[in-house]
Amino acid sequence: MASPLEGKVAVVTGGTRGIGFSIARALLAEGASVLICxxxxxxxxxxxxxxxxxxxxxxxxxIAANVRHYEDCRRLIQHAQERFGGLDILVNNAGLGIxxxxxxxxxxxxRETIETNLGGVFYCCHEAIPLMRRRGGGYIFNISSLAAxxxxxxxxxxxxxxxxxxxxxxxxxQEVRYDGIRVSTIMPGSVATDFASxxxxxxxxxxxxAEDVAKAVIDLYKFPARAxxxxxxxxxxxxxxx
Numbered sequence: 001m002a003s004p005l006e007g008k009v010a011v012v013t014g015g016t017r018g019i020g021f022s023i024a025r026a027l028l029a030e031g032a033s034v035l036i037c038x039x040x041x042x043x044x045x046x047x048x049x050x051x052x053x054x055x056x057x058x059x060x061x062x063i064a065a066n067v068r069h070y071e072d073c074r075r076l077i078q079h080a081q082e083r084f085g086g087l088d089i090l091v092n093n094a095g096l097g098i099x100x101x102x103x104x105x106x107x108x109x110x111r112e113t114i115e116t117n118l119g120g121v122f123y124c125c126h127e128a129i130p131l132m133r134r135r136g137g138g139y140i141f142n143i144s145s146l147a148a149x150x151x152x153x154x155x156x157x158x159x160x161x162x163x164x165x166x167x168x169x170x171x172x173x174q175e176v177r178y179d180g181i182r183v184s185t186i187m188p189g190s191v192a193t194d195f196a197s198x199x200x201x202x203x204x205x206x207x208x209x210a211e212d213v214a215k216a217v218i219d220l221y222k223f224p225a226r227a228x229x230x231x232x233x234x235x236x237x238x239x240x241x242x
Contacts, residue, residue, distance in 0.1 A: 006031035014094030018193035022210035067120025117161035137180025189235035
């Protein structure tokens with residue numbers, strides 16, 4: 001039986017590594033065409049080459065884009081339309097974490113965090129929703145965090161961006177649900193990626209993997225359309241005892 005993702009078109013922001021890369025790979029495995037983006041052109045080229053495998057460029061493409069900038073987001077969504085003929089799935093995964101006490105956080109670091117984690121999601125959704133409406137529906141996945149409901153010292157900018165993302169996503173979900181556009185927030189806890197570990201080699205085997213989050217995206221897409229899992233909390237099943 002063919003996957004319901006067969007022939008669908010997806011955009012994954014922050015798709016060059018970690019969670020975004022794993023989501024792109026999972027979507028490709030299900031038969032979707034995928035456009036990824038990242039800020040660094042060489043990283044985008046490398047990720048596309050790794051994802052391409054034997055696809056010969058038919059269902060995977062990438063462009064350099066910084067979601068902080070509206071024009072980059074507009075260009076990204078337009079490219080999906082031009083290259084693959086439309087848009088069915090948007091995964092807003094690009095994210096940034098700067099963790100400092102408020103008095104040490106610079107105004108630029110604050111703006112960069114809010115503009116990336118919240119502004120970029122708005123820009124991409126703003127451009128994607130009309131395309132999805134024209135195709136009779138779609139699915140938007142916003143990758144949030146358990147930090148969206150659990151504030152912590154040093155996390156003022158990150159917490160604010162993710163708290164805001166949850167509120168934005170819930171409001172948007174109610175706006176577009178009757179257009180056949182489903183919207184889900186995925187809130188992972190500790191994930192073993194280079195977001196948390198700069199070396200990319202986390203020794204914490206108890207953590208979630210990027211593949212766990214990717215599986216959540218695929219499973220949610222396949223969920224019966226009459227039911228919407230609008231928000232899921234995804235956490236390690238056995239974290240260290242406190």
